[in-house]
Amino acid sequence: MGEKSQQKKKYIIEKAREVFIEKGYRSVTMKDIIDACDISRGGLYLYFPSTQEIFLEVLKREQEMGDDVFTSQVQEDATPTDILSLFIAAQKAELMKSKENLTMATYEYYFAHKPEKKDNFLKDQFSAAVGALTQLIEMGVEEGEMYCEDPVTAAEEIMYTIEGLKIGLLTVELTEEEIDKQLDYLLQGLGLVQEN
Amino acid sequence: MGEKSQQKKKYIIEKAREVFIEKGYRSVTMKDIIDACDISRGGLYLYFPSTQEIFLEVLKREQEMGDDVFTSQVQEDATPTDILSLFIAAQKAELMKSKENLTMATYEYYFAHKPEKKDNFLKDQFSAAVGALTQLIEMGVEEGEMYCEDPVTAAEEIMYTIEGLKIGLLTVELTEEEIDKQLDYLLQGLGLVQEN
Amino acid sequence: MGEKSQQKKKYIIEKAREVFIEKGYRSVTMKDIIDACDISRGGLYLYFPSTQEIFLEVLKREQEMGDDVFTSQVQEDATPTDILSLFIAAQKAELMKSKENLTMATYEYYFAHKPEKKDNFLKDQFSAAVGALTQLIEMGVEEGEMYCEDPVTAAEEIMYTIEGLKIGLLTVELTEEEIDKQLDYLLQGLGLVQEN
Amino acid sequence: MGEKSQQKKKYIIEKAREVFIEKGYRSVTMKDIIDACDISRGGLYLYFPSTQEIFLEVLKREQEMGDDVFTSQVQEDATPTDILSLFIAAQKAELMKSKENLTMATYEYYFAHKPEKKDNFLKDQFSAAVGALTQLIEMGVEEGEMYCEDPVTAAEEIMYTIEGLKIGLLTVELTEEEIDKQLDYLLQGLGLVQEN
DNA sequence: CATGAATGAGAGTTCATTCAT
DNA sequence: GATGAATGAACTCTCATTCAT
Numbered sequence: 062m063g064e065k066s067q068q069k070k071k072y073i074i075e076k077a078r079e080v081f082i083e084k085g086y087r088s089v090t091m092k093d094i095i096d097a098c099d100i101s102r103g104g105l106y107l108y109f110p111s112t113q114e115i116f117l118e119v120l121k122r123e124q125e126m127g128d129d130v131f132t133s134q135v136q137e138d139a140t141p142t143d144i145l146s147l148f149i150a151a152q153k154a155e156l157m158k159s160k161e162n163l164t165m166a167t168y169e170y171y172f173a174h175k176p177e178k179k180d181n182f183l184k185d186q187f188s189a190a191v192g193a194l195t196q197l198i199e200m201g202v203e204e205g206e207m208y209c210e211d212p213v214t215a216a217e218e219i220m221y222t223i224e225g226l227k228i229g230l231l232t233v234e235l236t237e238e239e240i241d242k243q244l245d246y247l248l249q250g251l252g253l254v255q256e257n
Numbered sequence: 258m259g260e261k262s263q264q265k266k267k268y269i270i271e272k273a274r275e276v277f278i279e280k281g282y283r284s285v286t287m288k289d290i291i292d293a294c295d296i297s298r299g300g301l302y303l304y305f306p307s308t309q310e311i312f313l314e315v316l317k318r319e320q321e322m323g324d325d326v327f328t329s330q331v332q333e334d335a336t337p338t339d340i341l342s343l344f345i346a347a348q349k350a351e352l353m354k355s356k357e358n359l360t361m362a363t364y365e366y367y368f369a370h371k372p373e374k375k376d377n378f379l380k381d382q383f384s385a386a387v388g389a390l391t392q393l394i395e396m397g398v399e400e401g402e403m404y405c406e407d408p409v410t411a412a413e414e415i416m417y418t419i420e421g422l423k424i425g426l427l428t429v430e431l432t433e434e435e436i437d438k439q440l441d442y443l444l445q446g447l448g449l450v451q452e453n
Numbered sequence: 454m455g456e457k458s459q460q461k462k463k464y465i466i467e468k469a470r471e472v473f474i475e476k477g478y479r480s481v482t483m484k485d486i487i488d489a490c491d492i493s494r495g496g497l498y499l500y501f502p503s504t505q506e507i508f509l510e511v512l513k514r515e516q517e518m519g520d521d522v523f524t525s526q527v528q529e530d531a532t533p534t535d536i537l538s539l540f541i542a543a544q545k546a547e548l549m550k551s552k553e554n555l556t557m558a559t560y561e562y563y564f565a566h567k568p569e570k571k572d573n574f575l576k577d578q579f580s581a582a583v584g585a586l587t588q589l590i591e592m593g594v595e596e597g598e599m600y601c602e603d604p605v606t607a608a609e610e611i612m613y614t615i616e617g618l619k620i621g622l623l624t625v626e627l628t629e630e631e632i633d634k635q636l637d638y639l640l641q642g643l644g645l646v647q648e649n
Numbered sequence: 650m651g652e653k654s655q656q657k658k659k660y661i662i663e664k665a666r667e668v669f670i671e672k673g674y675r676s677v678t679m680k681d682i683i684d685a686c687d688i689s690r691g692g693l694y695l696y697f698p699s700t701q702e703i704f705l706e707v708l709k710r711e712q713e714m715g716d717d718v719f720t721s722q723v724q725e726d727a728t729p730t731d732i733l734s735l736f737i738a739a740q741k742a743e744l745m746k747s748k749e750n751l752t753m754a755t756y757e758y759y760f761a762h763k764p765e766k767k768d769n770f771l772k773d774q775f776s777a778a779v780g781a782l783t784q785l786i787e788m789g790v791e792e793g794e795m796y797c798e799d800p801v802t803a804a805e806e807i808m809y810t811i812e813g814l815k816i817g818l819l820t821v822e823l824t825e826e827e828i829d830k831q832l833d834y835l836l837q838g839l840g841l842v843q844e845n
Numbered sequence: 846c847a848t849g850a851a852t853g854a855g856a857g858t859t860c861a862t863t864c865a866t
Numbered sequence: 867g868a869t870g871a872a873t874g875a876a877c878t879c880t881c882a883t884t885c886a887t
Contacts, residue, residue, distance in 0.1 A: 066871080085368060088283040090856060101873045106858070165368045171428035172281060172361045184429040214442045221439060224424050225417030232367035233380040243417060246410045250446060262846085288881060297848045302883070458850080477760060480675040482877060493852045498879065557760045563820035564673060564753045576821040606834045613831060616816050617809030624759035625772040635809060638802045642838060654867085680860060689869045694862070 070108050070118075073098050078119045082161055086116060086169035116170055120182045123163060141201035142253060148194065149244050152223050156240055159230040187224075191216045198251065208252035219247050266304050266314075269294050274315045278357055282312055282365035312366055316378045319359060337397035338449060344390065345440050348419050352436055355426040383420075387412045394447065404448035415443050462500050462510075465490050470511045474553055478508060478561035508562055512574045515555060519578075533593035534645060540586065541636050544615050548632055551622040579616075583608045590643065600644035611639050658696050658706075661686050666707045670749055674704060674757035704758055708770045711751060729789035730841060736782065737832050740811050744828055747818040775812075779804045786839065796840035807835050 076097040080089055089112050095105050109115045139147070155162065171183055194216035201207030209215045226243060229235045272293045276285055285308050291301050305311045335343070351358065367379055390412035397403035405411045422439060425431045468489045472481055481504050487497050501507045531539070547554065563575055586608035593599030601607050618635060621627045664685045668677055677700050683693050697703045727735070743750065759771055782804035789795030797803050814831060817823045 069871085085283065085365065087281065087365075088369075091858090092856060102857095103859075103874070104872055107871065111857090165364065168361070168424060168428055169281065169283075169365065173284075175428075181429060187425075187429065211442070214438055217435075218418055218439060218442055221421030221425065222414055222417045223421070225420030228364060228420050228424060229383075229417065232364055232371075233377060233383065234371075239413075242410055243414060246407065246414055259846095265846095286881065287883085298881095298883085299849065299885080300847055303846070307882090461850090477675065477757065479673065479757075480761075483879085484877060494878095495853070495880075496851055499850065502879090557756065560753070560816060560820055561673065561675075561757065565676075567820070567822075573821060579817075579821065603834065606830055609827075610810060610831060610834055613810045613813030613817065614806055616813030617811070620756060620812050620816060621775075621809065624756055624763075625769060625775065626763075631805075634802055635806060638799065638806055651867095657867095678860065679862085690860095690862085691864080691870065692868055695867070699861090 066108075071122075073100070073105065073108055074115065074118050074122055077115045078123075078163070081116060081119060081163055081166040084166075086112075086166040087173055089116075089166075113170075113174070116166065119163070120167065120170075124182060124186070140206060141197050141204060142206045145194075145197050145201065145207075145248070145251075145253070148197070149248065153240060153244055156223070156226055156230060157237065159227060164227050165231050187220060190220055194219060201251065206253075215251065218250075222247060262304075267318075269296070269301065269304055270311065270314050270318055273311045274319075274359070277312060277315060277359055277362040280362075282308075282362040283369060285312075285362075309366075309370070312362065315359070316363065316366075320378060320382070336402060337393050337400060338402045341390075341393050341397065341403075341444070341447075341449070344393070345444065349436060349440055352419070352422055352426060353433065355423060360423050361427050383416060386416055390415060397447070402449075411447065414446075418443060458500075463514075465492070465497065465500055466507065466510050466514055469507045470515075470555070473508060473511060473555055473558040476558075478504075478558040479565055481508075481558075505562075505566070508558065511555070512559065512562075516574060516578070532598060533589050533596060534598045537586075537589050537593065537599075537640070537643075537645070540589070541640065545632060545636055548615070548618055548622060549629065551619060556619050557623050579612060582612055586611060593643070598645070607643065610642075614639060654696075659710075661688070661693065661696055662703065662706050662710055665703045666711075666751070669704060669707060669751055669754040672754075674700075674754040675761060677704075677754075701758075701762070704754065707751070708755065708758075712770060712774070728794060729785050729792060730794045733782075733785050733789065733795075733836070733839075733841070736785070737836065741828060741832055744811070744814055744818060745825065747815060752815050753819050775808060778808055782807060789839065794841075803839065806838075810835060 073094070077089075077094045080093050080097045084093065091105060091112060094112070094115060095102060098105065109118070167183055171181065191213070195212045198207060198209050198212040198215055202209055202212065222243060226235065226240060230240075269290070273285075273290045276289050276293045280289065287298075287301060287308060290308065290311060291298055294301065305314070363379055367377065387409070391408045394403060394405050394408040394411055398405050398408065418439060422431065422436055426436075465486070469481075469486045472485050472489045476485065483497060483504060486504070486507060487494060490497065501510070559575055563573065583605070587604045590599060590601050590604040590607055594601050594604065614635060618627065618632060622632075661682070665677075665682045668681050668685045672681065679693060679700060682700070682703060683690055686693065697706070755771055759769065779801070783800045786795060786797050786800040786803055790797050790800065810831060814823065814828060818828075
């Protein structure tokens, strides 16, 4: 597959991503993606054999994109508290554009395909975030900036809350204030006081 | 619609519920429900015009059932702490049978039909739980059993975490220990120490 | 499946039979049969899931029909020679309407599905004919009407020749005279002289 | 069309031949041949516009190849009986490798395209064989080696039987013994006794 | 009320065929 | 010449929905 082919594949993935954001995972048809790409019926099949395959590619690219977004912003001389704030801010930013993300599609995907647990993108992402958060909290505690007896569980709790907020945004209408309030509360739980 | 009609409708709803638990909301077809009910094709249409209508009825009945489950267990002389423990235990019970609940179907439903916000079952349920929890925490604080500066947000945070755990159970494999740990942590956040 | 359903099934089989006669087996599509039956797209699927299933039913019915056609014509006091003549005449009749028979479709079917050898209609039919012929020749020899040292092989040879003639009719243009000549020759091989 | 072009055409025909042997005629697609040749989609169209055209070329080459195979083996001083034995042996060899020949494809082809009778390969081949056989039998009779009142019909009958055996091999499972028995029987019909 | 046959829209998939490179 | 991307027609199959019985 040549250079141009790769281009087209990328183009399809980008368009398909929008479809998955819009409609979730299960109810997306090949036709939906064909229409979104303004491509011919057979054309799509040259690149992908099924919506599942496309979705996996979308997820993969998503993962690659997302990886460095957060870390790239961290300054040299940042304190744990600074970094945590950045992290929370990044999460908030992510939440706020919930109308443009793949949360529900991803949930649906893993609900539908639970058997195939190898390379579970959701779990990997969650674990990575928990790991990073735990380190951060441990450092914060060490340096006396935070208070926490069980950093791992605290980190997990933060992530579960964020996960709960994601769902809330997708199914119920949540305001930005409500989200801010919850995120602040999470920081307070670590002995930090937010002042924005 | 006669007595027998009501019976049949109830029967369909019960069978349909199982289908929605199994497959979520969007990918359920009329045929799935027809097969589950062992009913004739035309028969189902006598009672319901679409899967959406059926799902709404399922949700309604779910709501009616769920309402008194918790309150019925509360003793006369229970302390706020006792009641909170009961509440958490009830939530855990609910979580543990996540393979038998409508969580994903409900998420999918509200994701698909966000426009029609009237009678949002999810929101109502969430708000009710938050309301009850808030009262409980306030009482607990008053009676010196708990510590909390912002009972409403604390209550919300508990519920968001539980929501996050629900998703985790459906998409990633969570163990009972992980759930216990998180629920205990929530209680600790209110100054309570769990000892089971 | 009720009475009427059976009727329709039979109707479809009859129409499909014509299609198979016309086009053989492998190149017949569900659409061809749908068109021939003047039925709706989904309609056919209510009765049959694939062309293979339909073809097997066609063959089955063919078998049932064919069974008694020959035997029914045999008189009480017929000599082996008479019966053999009848048999040959019946085979000729069958050959002559080769434009209306399933020979090529059947060949194609068994060529395509050789693995599934159970209930091989072709073999059964062939064997049955050979068996009957063998008996006939044995009786003819006993009664001094025919001459043959190896009735089984002679019977088989007759049938192979007929099979060869079938193919000839389907692929090359054979005249009635050519067929007559061959069939007569077969009888002469048994010491009989045809005089039509 | 240059030298190299001719080479490629020959290559395609050889590969296509294998496909036709494997799948018959009608169900072979351009794609099957493209895959078998490991050639580009457009590439094939530079040489052939359809499977029909390819098949005709395959047949033509087949004809050219087959012509001299038999005659080349005939010795100077062979008797008609010797030659006939050779002929039958050649036919048997042909039959035994029925899994590698174009019989069914050819049948299907002529069944599908009966209208276009010009250059009917099957008929030509059949006629040629009958002609040669007839001469052989006539010579055999003349020299007192064989007995036959109607050499032409006898020759035809031999060929029809062989045709019938071909079909048997393709659709029913025939053993080598069965074939031997039939071929011997044909020779016996000419007053010859086989002793292998 | 209840049935299930029937319809047709629409999704999935494969290929013959064309054409820019 | 050769490639393979692209298109669209045609086929398979499933289902929502209707309707005569």
